[in-house]
Amino acid sequence: MFKVFSQSDVGLVRKSNEDACRCGVFSQNAAWAVVCDGMGGVNGGNVASSIAVEKISETILTGYRQGMDGDAVRSLIASSIDNANRAVHEMAGTDVTLTGMGTTVVVVVITGGVVHVAHAGDSRAYILTAEGIRRLTTDHSVVQEMLDKGDLTEQQARTHPQKNIITRALGVESSIRIDYSETAAPAGCRVLICTDGLTNYAEEDRISALAEENSGNELTEKLVALAKNAGGGDNITVVVLEDQSE
DSSP: OEEEEEEEEOOSSOSSOOEEEEEEEEETTEEEEEEEEEESTTTHHHHHHHHHHHHHHHHHHHHOOTTOOHHHHHHHHHHHHHHHHHHHHHHHHHOGGGTTOEEOEEEEEEETTEEEEEEESSOEEEEEETTEEEEOOOOOBHHHHHHHHTSSOHHHHHTOTTTTOBSOOBTSSSSOOOEEEEEEOOTTOEEEEEOHHHHTTSOHHHHHHHHHHOOHHHHHHHHHHHHHHTTOOSOEEEEEEEEOOO
């Protein structure tokens, strides 16, 4: 039986929270979530992430049907992100103060024993099992490209001055390219979705250790506290989809 838990915090430095998220349960064996981290202008980040989450949630909630096969789930997720991209891009074109706004996006649907993930940007999804933590997304960022080329170590990447520059975002262009994956969801697994306000301040092994000791709301609260204790220089959003069937 799936349950979902979420926390979003402004952090210790920012004046407003440009993250947005929604999540829910379709049935005992199916759940969904979307996390966005907005960017652009004084109000652009807030607007972009809010519109994206609203449009994606609306499409998924109206389009999901029990028993959908993998292709249908993929199509539904892609449609939800396309709808959101169009809405954000069109809004940016109507208000000069919102020009260039955009947002990262991670959408997860767990159904039929499979975790479906689509994303653009540097917000992340992880699966947590008895074997530990495994990342399900690869950042679309300048620093990730440098890592892939071997120009940086993981340690250097954490403090690199360009670590916040992303190479893909929802709403910036008239169309969006997403990465999509499917991963088996073993009984008792948990899926963690988060913005870089967590991962820029918390090592994956520390996240995994907290997940071993905590669950549900306690886990989301402790992950937010972990990021804040390490500096809290960004908004922090954490969603956990938890299979409690074991």
